[in-house]
Amino acid sequence: MDKFKEIIRQYPFLGFIIAFIILMLIPSVFFTDLYQSHLASLICINIIVAAGLNIVKGFCGQVTVGHVGIYAVGSYTAGCMFLYLGSSLWLTLPAAILIAGLFGVAFAIPSFRLEGPYLALATLGGGEAIRLFIENGDFFMSTYGISNISQPVIFGVPFDTPDKYYYIAMPVMLIAIYFSFSVLRSSVGRAFMAVREDPISAAASGINVKKHKMLAFVLSAMFAGGAGAVYAHLPPGYIHPNNYTVIEMVTFLAMVVFGGLGHIWGGIIGAIIITIVYDLTRPLYEYQLFIFGLTIVFTILFMPKGIGGFIDKYFIDRRFKTKTGAMSK
Amino acid sequence: MKKINIIFSSLLLAASLLVTSIAQAKDIKIGVSFRMLSDVGYKHGELIQDTVAEWNSSGGINGKKVDLILYNDECKSEKGVANATKLAYQDNVHVIIGSSCSSVTLPMVPVITKAKVPQIIPHSTSSKITLQGSEWIFRVPVSSRFYKIVQAKFTAENAGTKIAHIYVPDQASMDFSKSMIAYVKDEYGVDPVYEAQAGEKETDFRSYLLKAKATNPDALVCSGLVDETVRCLVQSYEVGIPKSVARVANSVASKVEVPTNAGKAAVGVSYAAAFAASDTRPIAKKFVKHIKSRYGVVPGHDFSQMEDLLTMLKPALEKAEKRFSGDLASDRKAVRDSIAGITNFTGLASGPISFCAAGTPECRDGNRTPVMIEYTKGGKNWKTKVAGTVTFNASAGL
Amino acid sequence: MLLKTNKLMKAFGGLKAINKVDFELPANEIRGIIGPNGSGKSTFFNLVSGVYEPDPGSYIEFDGKDITNEPPHKVGELGLARTFQLLRLYQDMSVINNVMSGYHTLVPYNFIDAVTGRKKIWDQEKVIKEEMMELLSFVGLADYAELNASELSGGQRRLLVLARAIAGKPKLLMLDEPAAGLSPVNVDNLMKILMRLKEKYGLTLIIIEHILKVVMDTCSKVTVLDHGEKIAEGAPSQIKDDNAVIEAYLGKKMDDEEMRKALAV
Numbered sequence: 001m002d003k004f005k006e007i008i009r010q011y012p013f014l015g016f017i018i019a020f021i022i023l024m025l026i027p028s029v030f031f032t033d034l035y036q037s038h039l040a041s042l043i044c045i046n047i048i049v050a051a052g053l054n055i056v057k058g059f060c061g062q063v064t065v066g067h068v069g070i071y072a073v074g075s076y077t078a079g080c081m082f083l084y085l086g087s088s089l090w091l092t093l094p095a096a097i098l099i100a101g102l103f104g105v106a107f108a109i110p111s112f113r114l115e116g117p118y119l120a121l122a123t124l125g126g127g128e129a130i131r132l133f134i135e136n137g138d139f140f141m142s143t144y145g146i147s148n149i150s151q152p153v154i155f156g157v158p159f160d161t162p163d164k165y166y167y168i169a170m171p172v173m174l175i176a177i178y179f180s181f182s183v184l185r186s187s188v189g190r191a192f193m194a195v196r197e198d199p200i201s202a203a204a205s206g207i208n209v210k211k212h213k214m215l216a217f218v219l220s221a222m223f224a225g226g227a228g229a230v231y232a233h234l235p236p237g238y239i240h241p242n243n244y245t246v247i248e249m250v251t252f253l254a255m256v257v258f259g260g261l262g263h264i265w266g267g268i269i270g271a272i273i274i275t276i277v278y279d280l281t282r283p284l285y286e287y288q289l290f291i292f293g294l295t296i297v298f299t300i301l302f303m304p305k306g307i308g309g310f311i312d313k314y315f316i317d318r319r320f321k322t323k324t325g326a327m328s329k
Numbered sequence: 330m331k332k333i334n335i336i337f338s339s340l341l342l343a344a345s346l347l348v349t350s351i352a353q354a355k356d357i358k359i360g361v362s363f364r365m366l367s368d369v370g371y372k373h374g375e376l377i378q379d380t381v382a383e384w385n386s387s388g389g390i391n392g393k394k395v396d397l398i399l400y401n402d403e404c405k406s407e408k409g410v411a412n413a414t415k416l417a418y419q420d421n422v423h424v425i426i427g428s429s430c431s432s433v434t435l436p437m438v439p440v441i442t443k444a445k446v447p448q449i450i451p452h453s454t455s456s457k458i459t460l461q462g463s464e465w466i467f468r469v470p471v472s473s474r475f476y477k478i479v480q481a482k483f484t485a486e487n488a489g490t491k492i493a494h495i496y497v498p499d500q501a502s503m504d505f506s507k508s509m510i511a512y513v514k515d516e517y518g519v520d521p522v523y524e525a526q527a528g529e530k531e532t533d534f535r536s537y538l539l540k541a542k543a544t545n546p547d548a549l550v551c552s553g554l555v556d557e558t559v560r561c562l563v564q565s566y567e568v569g570i571p572k573s574v575a576r577v578a579n580s581v582a583s584k585v586e587v588p589t590n591a592g593k594a595a596v597g598v599s600y601a602a603a604f605a606a607s608d609t610r611p612i613a614k615k616f617v618k619h620i621k622s623r624y625g626v627v628p629g630h631d632f633s634q635m636e637d638l639l640t641m642l643k644p645a646l647e648k649a650e651k652r653f654s655g656d657l658a659s660d661r662k663a664v665r666d667s668i669a670g671i672t673n674f675t676g677l678a679s680g681p682i683s684f685c686a687a688g689t690p691e692c693r694d695g696n697r698t699p700v701m702i703e704y705t706k707g708g709k710n711w712k713t714k715v716a717g718t719v720t721f722n723a724s725a726g727l
Numbered sequence: 728m729l730l731k732t733n734k735l736m737k738a739f740g741g742l743k744a745i746n747k748v749d750f751e752l753p754a755n756e757i758r759g760i761i762g763p764n765g766s767g768k769s770t771f772f773n774l775v776s777g778v779y780e781p782d783p784g785s786y787i788e789f790d791g792k793d794i795t796n797e798p799p800h801k802v803g804e805l806g807l808a809r810t811f812q813l814l815r816l817y818q819d820m821s822v823i824n825n826v827m828s829g830y831h832t833l834v835p836y837n838f839i840d841a842v843t844g845r846k847k848i849w850d851q852e853k854v855i856k857e858e859m860m861e862l863l864s865f866v867g868l869a870d871y872a873e874l875n876a877s878e879l880s881g882g883q884r885r886l887l888v889l890a891r892a893i894a895g896k897p898k899l900l901m902l903d904e905p906a907a908g909l910s911p912v913n914v915d916n917l918m919k920i921l922m923r924l925k926e927k928y929g930l931t932l933i934i935i936e937h938i939l940k941v942v943m944d945t946c947s948k949v950t951v952l953d954h955g956e957k958i959a960e961g962a963p964s965q966i967k968d969d970n971a972v973i974e975a976y977l978g979k980k981m982d983d984e985e986m987r988k989a990l991a992v
Binding site: 012206 | 776777778798799800803804808809811815816817818819820824827828829830831832834836838840841842843844846848849852891892894895
Binding site: 035038039132135143147148236237238243282283285 | 365371399400404406407410411412414417418419435436438439440443444457499500526528529
């Protein structure tokens with residue numbers, strides 16, 4: 001096991017290639033109907049957003065409640081490019097990432113001066129402003145929503161059904177995870193954490209606090225933008241401002257909190273579990289919000305670092321015990 | 330290690346639950362995706378559940394039990410699409426009922442068309458839904474293309490063409506005002522004397538109303554959701570717009586909250602709907618009494634459309650069931666053809682409902698008879714009267 | 728001169744926290760800064776390290792460069808490291824990550840490399856980690872590398888802060904009360920480690936300390952601040968006998984016996 005780990009460390013690409021192969025095979029082995037593929041695509045999209053949110057919230061410690069607005073920017077960049085230019089996902093995805101990144105810059109600026117709940121309020125306002133702007137803009141088809149956004153075609157094969165679209169959403173998710181792992185495991189990720197823990201101390205170590213806050217916001221905005229574009233093209237390709245409200249934002253935050261704030265797997269674990277549990281409790285719609293509220297409260301009370309932190313603690317405790325144990329012998 | 334085992338095994342359990350949702354071919358399955366947010370929303374859900382339970386206790390569909398699968402879509406398209414996909418591919422239903430909001434039904438149509446599942450709409454009115462040309466979609470309520478004509482025509486003929494519009498940024502509300510404006514412009518060559526779009530969740534319309542008052546309109550259109558409509562109507566008297574100015578609201582005015590909360594301000598407000606609680610036909614009286622005693626509310630057209638939908642669906646399912654082969658795809662097609670064969674259904678709706686085989690709006694906007702209703706008394710014991718009904722031909726308003 | 732200030736000034740409203748302080752520090756020296764509470768010692772650190780912006784007319788030079796109005800991270804990049812009175816540890820990070828983030832300015836790869844996750848990064852990270860583990864074992868924290876910093880004891884925290892400041896291989900290290908709250912045994916231990924580190928890395932040190940024994944034992948020269956002004960400077964033995972210092976510290980004159988007692992604490 002340790003040797004395997006060592007090889008993965010040596011060749012980071014290898015792990016992702018293995019994961020890619022496994023994820024490619026999952027539908028044919030486990031899935032029995034198209035809905036599971038649809039759900040899998042949604043999980044992929046949620047993972048991208050949550051992984052991005054984990055960068056800015058979990059690692060850099062900047063509270064943002066406006067991320068869903070950037071997600072909407074990604075979706076509507078894709079939607080409008082399709083509507084007015086007829087662009088496909090291959091063009092709308094990079095464009096959405098780019099434009100979302102620019103919005104990330106705008107969202108980062110308040111973080112230079114504001115902290116905690118004040119920053120949350122500022123970003124909340126930003127996110128809601130974006131949604132209302134879309135809702136009232138004829139250019140964005142306001143409350144009619146943009147419909148029939150096309151699905152990509154590869155070698156003449158349209159990826160227009162949920163089972164096929166999974167093969168679009170999944171690789172995009174893997175690439176996003178790869179980037180998030182790369183950043184968070186490097187010195188940049190450590191700098192993010194240092195900024196979260198103590199900006200003054202971080203600056204004394206030569207870490208440019210403003211630059212890293214900006215980086216965190218822009219990076220995670222790019223994740224949200226990419227996810228938004230993938231969502232816009234998800235069959236049947238319909239986007240509506242109703243899907244970008246504070247409730248969705250809370251769901252994304254719940255994913256990160258539940259998975260483990262500041263844990264490298266945090267957003268990913270959270271996105272998978274929350275999306276699946278949400279689906280399993282669909283027939284209990286009367287109690288769903290209640291269950292979710294309770295989950296968040298209990299997670300924060302009894303598992304403040306989420307599932308990721310729980311697993312972490314277990315492994316680290318063991319490692320520490322073996323080390324000190326060896327010493328006492 | 331034990332803790333880790335527990336985590337993994339529970340994850341596995343969740344995954345296997347996901348995988349093993351086995352369809353039971355014997356029953357007839359009806360899937361519902363529905364906006365169940367408010368008290369009334371839940372009551373619509375209860376109405377379906379109660380009705381299907383009645384079917385089952387009286388022998389079901391030709392002896393077959395009906396399985397009802399009810400999901401909430403919270404009026405969000407993302408959830409509506411997920412529900413439709415789940416109902417079509419995982420729950421393997423024969424027919425889908427849904428949804429309440431046009432913005433949710435709209436993206437559901439391509440999903441159910443691809444999956445080849447018939448869907449029958451209880452509430453959504455947007456004309457765009459049937460314009461997509463799907464052969465699998467049926468609409469029980471009156472399409473917005475009829476509503477907007479009847480309202481514009483009624484207002485222009487009875488009040489005058491100097492019309493002031495205040496609407497909120499909600500799809501149905503904007504749709505209503507904009508198409509009314511377009512109709513009056515086309516037919517009478519007159520622009521509205523005042524037009525304003527309020528902000529989302531705005532509750533103080535007095536500044537708009539004062540400006541509207543200054544133009545001396547013949548009619549004032551307050552187009553919004555329940556709260557906004559009530560406030561706009563009440564505030565129109567506060568700013569001193571005289572009683573002689575006709576008040577017009579969109580189909581939201583059919584909801585009981587409007588006359589209850591608006592009180593005296595509701596008097597004289599006219600709106601178009603598919604059903605009037607003041608309808609004097611015996612069938613309507615019986616229905617109103619039934620809903621009042623069971624659910625404690627006076628039914629608006631949301632209730633009557635759901636009731637009509639279920640009433641027409643039962644014989645259609647019975648007819649289709651005789652042709653069931655056990656193969657889901659062909660069974661669904663049988664249900665679709667059976668619903669398409671419904672002609673001149675007379676229920677609670679103010680006119681007959683007819684479908685036909687083609688996937689065109691002419692065929693699938695089955696209800697073409699909006700009724701004009703006017704409040705004669707506001708407050709808790711509100712009263713309405715039927716101001717008139719109009720039956721359009723199938724291609725009107727396209 | 729490694730560090731030089733000229734007419735350094737900072738006023739908070741009407742209060743002159745630092746008033747026209749001229750300070751010169753040659754390389755390889757260990758300098759102590761003492762003074763009663765509120766005399767401006769920490770403010771002096773904050774001004775030099777860029778946390779506070781000095782008032783106009785001030786001048787700070789480090790290693791031949793004007794750093795008067797540089798932001799803190801720029802000062803840190805130039806090789807001036809410091810610790811804080813309140814430690815400011817990264818509580819929720821592992822011990823090794825605490826130290827590794829102190830290495831930030833020396834990381835050999837750039838942001839683009841980090842995002843793309845090239846293989847050379849992992850090799851370089853491995854080298855950095857090994858180097859930092861070595862530093863940790865030097866201060867005696869290697870066994871706790873994977874623990875959260877918040878799980879350490881008070882003494883270990885002070886060692887960790889020290890290791891984090893040294894991780895960036897600074898030219899000048901400024902320590903703000905490194906031994907505050909430690910038992911006498913731990914103080915000795917800390918000072919021993921400090922001296923070994925100085926030798927190993929060729930550090931220049933400035934130490935603020937209330938435990939006069941530490942200052943008297945380790946520093947080659949002592950600067951005394953009172954009410955934001957420099958009132959004395961010289962070798963520890965000279966300072967001991969300076970009447971102004973004694974008055975500032977103790978509020979009265981003392982005979983030799985009393986003096987020795989006070990300083991021994």
